[in-house]
Amino acid sequence: MITDQQTCMTAVRSRDARFDGWFVTGVRTTGIYCRPSCPATPPKARNITFYPSAAAAQAHGFRACKRCRPDASPGSPEWNARADLVARAMRLIADGVVDREGIDGLSRRLGYSTRQIERQVRAELGASPLALARAQRAQTARVLIETTTLPLTQVAHAAGFGSIRSFNDTVRAVFAMAPRQLRSHSRVAVEQVQTRSAWHHLPLRLPYRRPLRFDNLFGHLVATAVPGVEEWRQDTYRRTLRLPHGPAVVALRPEDGYVAARVWLHDLADLPVAISRCRWLLDLDADPQAIDAHLSADPVLGPLVAAAPGRRVPRTVDGAELALRLVIGQQISTRAARTHAARLVAAHGERIDDPDGGLTAVFPDAAAVAGASDGTLAMPQSRRLTLRGLATALADGNIDVSASADWTSARQDLLALPGIGPWTVEGVAMRAFGDPDAFPATDLGVRQAMARLGLPDQGRAAQDASSPWRPWRAYAVQHLWASGPHEINQLPEQARSHG
CATH class of the missing domain: 3.40.10.10 (DNA Methylphosphotriester Repair Domain)
Structure with missing residues (x-):
């Protein structure tokens, strides 16, 4: 900091x-x-x-x-660029672990004592994990108070407060107003929270640092979208999520200075987690000016950055889902990977009733994939065994591919599984771990782009050629991919310029 x-x-x-x-x-x-x-x-x-x-x-x-x-x-971009204890703790706090599981749950997930975590987090951020979680609850409460008509008792529940008294005391302490005063003083347009059957529908704004180049960001998500789980409709990316208290649907649309989000939840308590995962998915806490300044210094990459500043890394809302999908997509085309994944979703996905139509299921969890039949997994036996092996390891908790994973040990654990090599591991590192220096050197698109730019595209020479891009090689990959004609680099419809 x-x-x-x-x-x-x-x-x-x-x-x-x-x-x-x-x-x-x-x-x-x-x-x-x-x-x-x-x-x-x-x-x-x-x-x-x-x-x-x-x-x-x-x-x-x-x-x-x-x-x-x-x-x-926007959140500090520092937590995106680090893999130490404090950074991992911050990502878990943002995902609501302290609210759901307390400090003991945070300690179990990180593998450190509560005293160690408290000491290191306080030393760097000037506040304890509980205080950081409290600040996050206060921000969620403010958004809901000022932009929705939710009853304040429901706001308290949605923001993660354990009691109305705690909610009132925190809002007064942080904003110098009682919740009712904060609502009455709001000059923000207030929307009615809609409830359709079991769904709560909330509109939100997700801020980001400019510039934001959204064609490859949303283009990648749309081109790889699994039918039933994801869709692109009216310049908006929609997908289902699995959250702690039930399924959810989010709709994300880039606007000038923010991403317009609409969230459908079964339980309002999942709102902070949904916001955190959407921000992570779109890499909204990145510092594009710092990243671009570094990459622009490279004479080969510089012109690509100048032509399209503000590229982000398309991430994921679920590390396990991404890892399984990467294995499904090994050595086949993007379209074929979508077909295989859609078949798996149709057979084993958790069914939902999309309140806005179009989506049908949440991607199956690791346990369901591990038990899927051969008929569902219509792929070569070697890849089927790899997929089941990874799914079993994920379901048993033997491998952590979440945003809070230890990058070094998780890479080693993945590589130890039969059938998983550097391409899959670096894909997980880039999009699930959020490692800004992940570099899938064996990726065909990366190799082709490096060859077009006159750079070595294989082995140690390719790694050496990428060294000037450290520690932002994952962002360099976005520029390399975008230099080619692949569909992941553009939106399927003509879209407006933002950012």
């Missing part, structure tokens, strides 16, 4: 939005904390304390600025 006085003060004085999410500014004379780009007149340096997180500012008694809404800024 950035907390050195000179850098932070320069960002505040220039109202530099690139630093939003990296730190917050606590103003001691007002008791308010702001994002670096706050439009208000910058306070005097002697009255400022910089904090590495909103939770840290809240823990020191500061309230969120009503003008710049620092709690609504």
Whole structure:
């Protein structure tokens, strides 16, 4: 995190939005904390304390600025670029693990004692895991209070609060208003939360750092979409999700400065998790200017970056699903992989009644894939054995392919499975782990692009040629893929420019 006085003060004085999410500014004379780009007149340096997180500012008694809404800024891009304990803990906190399982659950998932986790997280972020989870609950509550007509008791439940009293106390402490006051003061357009049968429908906005090049981001998701699980309709990507309290459907559409999201949930308590997974899927917390600046310094890659800044890495809402789909797609075309995956979904997917029509199921979990019949898995026996072996390992908990996985050990565990090689492992690392330096050197599209650019495209020479792109090789891969005519690089319909 950035907390050195000179850098932070320069960002505040220039109202530099690139630093939003990296730190917050606590103003001691007002008791308010702001994002670096706050439009208000910058306070005097002697009255400022910089904090590495909103939770840290809240823990020191500061309230969120009503003008710049620092709690609504994109998340820190630092957690996307790291694989250490603190980064893994932050990704689990964002996914709601502390709210569902407590600090003990966080400890079990990370394999460290609660004391170690508390100490390292507090040292770096200035707040405990519980305080960070509380700050996340407060932000979710604010969004629902200000943008929906949900009864406040349901807002408290959806935001993850255990009681109405805790909800009221937190909202007052963080925003200096009771929930009812916050709603009455809102100048945001409020929408009625629609309930269709068992579904709750909520509209949301997901902010991102500009620029955002969305053709390859959404194009990749659409080109590889599994029928029944995903679809592209009216410039919107829709898909089903498996969340802790039941299935969900999300619809994501890029707009100027944000992604418009519509979420259908069976249980409102799944809202924070749905938001987190959608942000992860679209890589919305990335810092595109820092990434592009690094890649632009390479004379070969520089022109590609200049032509299309702001590329993101298309990720996943479910690491296990992605890993299984990558094995299904080994050594076959994108279209063939979709056909095989659709057959598996039709036979073993969890059926849903899409409230907006079009989608039919949630992708089957690992246990269902492990028990799938040979007729469902109509593929060569060697790949069928590989798929079952991976599914069994995932179902038994022997391999972690979630966003919070230890990148080194998870790679080793995957490579130890028969039939899984570097192409599959690096695909999982890039899109499930979120490793920004993952590099599938054996991928055909990558090799063809490197050859077109006059670079070595095989073996150690290809790895050496990619070294100048570290630690952002996963983003370099997006530019390499986009240099070719493959359908993953473009949307199926003419779309507008955003970002």
